[in-house]
Amino acid sequence: MNPAYQRLATRFARIATLGEASAMLHWDASAMMPPGGAAARGEQLATLAGLQHELLTAPEVAEDLAAAAAEGEWASANLALMRREHRRATCLPTSLVEATTRANAACEKIWREAKAKADFALVRPALAEVVRLQRESAAALAAATGLAPYDALMDGYQPGIAAADVEPIFTAYETFLAEALPRAEARAAAAPAPLPLPGPFPVAQQRALCREMSERVGLDYDHARLDESLHPFCGGTPTDVRITTFYAEQEVGKALLGVLHETGHALYERGLPEAWARQPVGQAAGMAAHESQSLIIEMQACRSDAFLGFLGRRLHATFGGEAAPYARENLARHWRRVARSFIRVDADELTYPAHVILRFRLERAMIEGRLEVADLPAAWNEGFRALLGIAPPDDAQGCLQDIHWHDGAFGYFPSYTLGAMAAAQLMQAARAAVPGLDAAIAEGDLRPLTAWLREKVHSQGSRLGFQDLLRHATGKPLDPADFMAHLSARYLQ
Amino acid sequence: MNPAYQRLATRFARIATLGEASAMLHWDASAMMPPGGAAARGEQLATLAGLQHELLTAPEVAEDLAAAAAEGEWASANLALMRREHRRATCLPTSLVEATTRANAACEKIWREAKAKADFALVRPALAEVVRLQRESAAALAAATGLAPYDALMDGYQPGIAAADVEPIFTAYETFLAEALPRAEARAAAAPAPLPLPGPFPVAQQRALCREMSERVGLDYDHARLDESLHPFCGGTPTDVRITTFYAEQEVGKALLGVLHETGHALYERGLPEAWARQPVGQAAGMAAHESQSLIIEMQACRSDAFLGFLGRRLHATFGGEAAPYARENLARHWRRVARSFIRVDADELTYPAHVILRFRLERAMIEGRLEVADLPAAWNEGFRALLGIAPPDDAQGCLQDIHWHDGAFGYFPSYTLGAMAAAQLMQAARAAVPGLDAAIAEGDLRPLTAWLREKVHSQGSRLGFQDLLRHATGKPLDPADFMAHLSARYLQ
Numbered sequence A, B: 001m002n003p004a005y006q007r008l009a010t011r012f013a014r015i016a017t018l019g020e021a022s023a024m025l026h027w028d029a030s031a032m033m034p035p036g037g038a039a040a041r042g043e044q045l046a047t048l049a050g051l052q053h054e055l056l057t058a059p060e061v062a063e064d065l066a067a068a069a070a071e072g073e074w075a076s077a078n079l080a081l082m083r084r085e086h087r088r089a090t091c092l093p094t095s096l097v098e099a100t101t102r103a104n105a106a107c108e109k110i111w112r113e114a115k116a117k118a119d120f121a122l123v124r125p126a127l128a129e130v131v132r133l134q135r136e137s138a139a140a141l142a143a144a145t146g147l148a149p150y151d152a153l154m155d156g157y158q159p160g161i162a163a164a165d166v167e168p169i170f171t172a173y174e175t176f177l178a179e180a181l182p183r184a185e186a187r188a189a190a191a192p193a194p195l196p197l198p199g200p201f202p203v204a205q206q207r208a209l210c211r212e213m214s215e216r217v218g219l220d221y222d223h224a225r226l227d228e229s230l231h232p233f234c235g236g237t238p239t240d241v242r243i244t245t246f247y248a249e250q251e252v253g254k255a256l257l258g259v260l261h262e263t264g265h266a267l268y269e270r271g272l273p274e275a276w277a278r279q280p281v282g283q284a285a286g287m288a289a290h291e292s293q294s295l296i297i298e299m300q301a302c303r304s305d306a307f308l309g310f311l312g313r314r315l316h317a318t319f320g321g322e323a324a325p326y327a328r329e330n331l332a333r334h335w336r337r338v339a340r341s342f343i344r345v346d347a348d349e350l351t352y353p354a355h356v357i358l359r360f361r362l363e364r365a366m367i368e369g370r371l372e373v374a375d376l377p378a379a380w381n382e383g384f385r386a387l388l389g390i391a392p393p394d395d396a397q398g399c400l401q402d403i404h405w406h407d408g409a410f411g412y413f414p415s416y417t418l419g420a421m422a423a424a425q426l427m428q429a430a431r432a433a434v435p436g437l438d439a440a441i442a443e444g445d446l447r448p449l450t451a452w453l454r455e456k457v458h459s460q461g462s463r464l465g466f467q468d469l470l471r472h473a474t475g476k477p478l479d480p481a482d483f484m485a486h487l488s489a490r491y492l493q
Helices: A003-031 A035-057 A059-067 A073-090 A094-117 A120-145 A149-157 A163-190 A203-217 A253-270 A287-302 A305-319 A328-335 A352-367 A373-388 A414-433 A437-442 A447-456 A466-474 A480-492 B003-031 B035-057 B059-067 B073-090 B094-117 B120-145 B149-157 B163-190 B203-217 B253-270 B287-302 B305-319 B328-335 B352-367 B373-388 B414-433 B437-442 B447-456 B466-474 B480-492
Strands: A224-228 A234-237 A240-245 B224-228 B234-237 B240-245
Touching (some): A003 A234, A003 B003, A059 A073, A073 A120, A120 A149, A163 A352, A163 A480, A203 A224, A203 A287, A203 A305, A224 A253, A234 A253, A234 B035, A253 A287, A253 A328, A287 A466, A305 A437, A414 A447, A414 A466, A414 A480, B003 B240, B035 B059, B059 B073, B120 B352, B163 B352, B163 B480, B203 B305, B234 B253, B305 B328, B352 B373, B352 B414, B414 B480, B437 B447
Parallel strands (some): B224 B240
Antiparallel strands (some): A234 A240, B234 B240
């Protein structure tokens, strides 16, 4: 490699190391920090982000990027990603970045009150300002990248995916859902009501079981922690991942399936290529790719009949009582229940994409100037009714429910459903490639699956874009047919 | 303030904010981090330290320091401390700093093995290299500060204290101890043997009691955490202090008194002047000052007859069983036991200074070139015998016991005893100034004491040097007479 490339590699490693420090401080803020530490923590994170930005946008970076040359596929991909990060960081004027940070923080704060009061008017002016600035950023990013404005925002979350890729996939899903949802509901209505899971489920036992399950799935606690936070997440760094969950004494499924979901994220981080640690090409391939890894573990593997049978036996052995509630079929009635509902984060696997499709269309329209914030509640309710046949009773259960837009995140929502679809496609390919995959899952052994994921996905870092990663692993780009086939098999037959 | 001063204040705040991030990552490494995170954590801390150093030594800092002017006592003290930090950071060549970091790390690693094997020869070459580099650093610091070489190292831990201040105080203590120790031992021998504290002491109950006691002493858990680590410490930041301890089921005193010790450190951090947060003058006044705050809580207040009576009642109420072992007199026999011993960290209040005096003399001689590393074990054993009349059976219980020298910390040891002496002096002044102080302590209420400490010590930050701080709080500079009077009252009467 030439000296300019070497200097860049050193600089990007330094930037990534500061990012690791931030990641640990973010985890601490959610899982450990006493409330009185919040103000100082905000300063610490802002200082680290400021230094990262300075390192990325220093004048010598542009010179080195112009002079740099890389040999080999990985280094070439790395250099291309460096150029991408630099372009995205330098095309936004500092004044716009600062105005955005302020507007997002102000809006998020008001949103909490507006949501509590189900009063959209309260947050409307602040959200309008957020959208105005997002449009400005999108325009600047579009000019620098050659993408359309909304695509330029999407690209910040999942590189290489544009609205034109998503639109036909989502339209096909809408058609599928219109037919599938009534059938799934009819099938569920004909089945016996689920037996209640007795409880209580003492937190200490839940904690031990969650840890055991995450270990079975492949998480190595020499390089990980499991803690508690209000909103579960996966944070930390590749050699020190930190997952969290939230325990409730009366409910065991939420914490357990949540831990399995975060374990999927954690395994991706753990499996990233060590030789490219702290380089752009050594990072995960984007948010949709990341979500595919949590969902293949949680939704594809762990909510399968095979794993639910195993899990039911472990639950019964742990918490005792009658065996019947822990039977596979009964767990499936609880944890694979299909129902039209207003809240995305509580939605089932079949209707979840409808929540995402609605948001994708609305946020794209807002960025493209076809929808004003004042008209959002009406557009939301109309769109929701068109997709799911019901409309929320108030905006708290409608357009106020998510933090994302109120915190300035536009272009992120599609990642959830792209991830779900990719998970189904990867599972299908793994089944074809790995003999005995489902038999192992039925014994609670996910190692055959995770070994395949490590080879095909995790160890690839960002060498390949989202579509090429899927081609590499499954032989085709994103294809919603596998997801629909999975849903049909699980909910319609 | 002029613009140069303003720029410096902004820069030093940024440096301090990076220091806060480091402090949290250090705490995490000791209290939370899985072992596999160690290598990445090392990189994170090194990167933050490197950025702090770059910010402190950038060319424009020297220009701004030359042009800066400050108004008022606090700002003037702040500017003087900025100049001091800059001088100490810039006078050491980068090559020397790097060689020192490497040599310290290498020596520390070998030391762990040498200590385990009680084999000084193993670590001798590495320690000789550490000492050689410390001499070089001391010479460079001496040239920049006008201090003697060893004083320049001491000044890095406790500004404003030199060997010439310490030498007569330590000599006086040596004389005092020669007479006091046999008397204390005779008195202890004449007393009944202590009743054993029954145990076991379940860890969950110890944890709750430790937290309750630290709250009584004044720690506010909106701004603090209590966790566990192998070596107890106080870390974190002023609005988010993190103290740790280590619980053993069979022993309750060590964790409890350890938590009270760390609470003293934590209260100092919590009480630092908010208006000067992240500025040099807003930091604690040095390591001896810090140790005075942990020891006034642990040794002066909490091991007093008054508090032990209260503590015994709380212990008995918590752990049940017979009342007699928890009587004040019996707890005192356990927790104020005087005995000649080889290990500093286990030493009692009366003999602890002898351990420090020995180290002070030896490390000073090493820095001044009067003692070579090869001669250290013999000098240690001879000095130990002169001070305490016994000699360690091997070097693991002698010159290999502490990490400090093997990690490159020369000039730190005196802080322990200066802190113990300052604690006695401050307690004496607090008793004279605050009516009902001991009566409150007998009720487990330390608020009158900590309120006085907050006003006289904590809120002063680094505005005053160590001696001036004591003058401000007690009307006189460091005077070992108060410490000796305290020891006489506690151990000889």
